[in-house]
Amino acid sequence: MTPSRGQVFTYDRLNRLTEARAGIFNASKQVALAEPRESWTLDDLGNISGLAYYGTSNVIQHTTNATNEISSLATANPSGDPMIVFDNFNADTLDDTWSTTKGTFTVTDGTDPDKLKATALDGTTSTAVEVMAENTLEDGAFILKVKFPSGTTSGRAGFVFGHDGSDTYHAVVLRKNGGTDTLEVAKYTSGAGWGSTLDSSTGTVTANTEYTLCGWVRQKAVYAKLDGQNVDFTYNSSTFFGAGKVGVVTTVANTTFDDFTYLQITPQKPLRRA
Numbered sequence: 001m002t003p004s005r006g007q008v009f010t011y012d013r014l015n016r017l018t019e020a021r022a023g024i025f026n027a028s029k030q031v032a033l034a035e036p037r038e039s040w041t042l043d044d045l046g047n048i049s050g051l052a053y054y055g056t057s058n059v060i061q062h063t064t065n066a067t068n069e070i071s072s073l074a075t076a077n078p079s080g081d082p083m084i085v086f087d088n089f090n091a092d093t094l095d096d097t098w099s100t101t102k103g104t105f106t107v108t109d110g111t112d113p114d115k116l117k118a119t120a121l122d123g124t125t126s127t128a129v130e131v132m133a134e135n136t137l138e139d140g141a142f143i144l145k146v147k148f149p150s151g152t153t154s155g156r157a158g159f160v161f162g163h164d165g166s167d168t169y170h171a172v173v174l175r176k177n178g179g180t181d182t183l184e185v186a187k188y189t190s191g192a193g194w195g196s197t198l199d200s201s202t203g204t205v206t207a208n209t210e211y212t213l214c215g216w217v218r219q220k221a222v223y224a225k226l227d228g229q230n231v232d233f234t235y236n237s238s239t240f241f242g243a244g245k246v247g248v249v250t251t252v253a254n255t256t257f258d259d260f261t262y263l264q265i266t267p268q269k270p271l272r273r274a
């Protein structure tokens with residue numbers, strides 16, 4: 001059974017809607033690893049006495065009168081865009097909305113607790129790939145922490161998007177390649193492997209140091225940035241990237257990932273986090 005995106009509603013004892021959550025379903029048909037949520041606190045007369053949006057109370061501030069008419073409404077600054085997926089990997093097991101397509105992953109390790117770790121690569125493709133089960137994600141922004149293990153001199157690790165479920169995908173990766181370190185975007189094709197670099201920017205990537213990648217994918221463009229360094233690029237493709245799964249990829253065993261974040265974006269609201 002393939003989990004998919006949906007909504008879950010909660011009602012109170014008078015069958016009044018009190019919460020609506022949206023996101024990716026786990027195997028129990030509950031929304032997992034997602035933040036979009038609206039909830040209402042109602043008194044016995046049905047007056048709204050509290051409202052929360054994206055899990056943040058009083059993001060929309062309002063007052064109501066005795067007949068439940070809204071008498072004032074104000075939108076305070078929300079803390080950020082709604083996170084379609086956020087996983088800090090602080091649970092001892094990987095949420096079942098994730099699926100391993102190549103290699104082996106774990107979320108517990110004595111020296112790197114509370115991170116997603118690729119403990120082994122797939123023998124044929126020399127990759128380890130973990131993706132969300134949802135296959136229709138597109139036009140979003142991403143934030144991801146990546147760390148190569150000590151001694152790494154070559155390899156790629158980063159964010160996967162447009163994964164077709166059959167080992168073909170695009171990826172924004174940190175790459176160590178001899179003495180040259182880059183942030184780059186490339187396509188991986190099932191059976192053929194990594195294609196040529198589509199765009200890149202040179203930076204400094206030290207093994208055993210955690211870096212934050214961020215950026216967005218929108219229609220035919222992908223923007224990527226290595227946080228904390230003057231390293232970024234915008235790649236414009238001739239074709240749409242299209243929908244697919246999002247996740248992580250590495251070509252180096254024992255790479256760790258943390259705080260996987262995938263955000264909704266709109267043309268009016270570019271990436272504001274990180």
Ligand SMILES: [Ca+2]
Nearest residue numbers: 088089114258
């Ligand atoms: Ca963590």
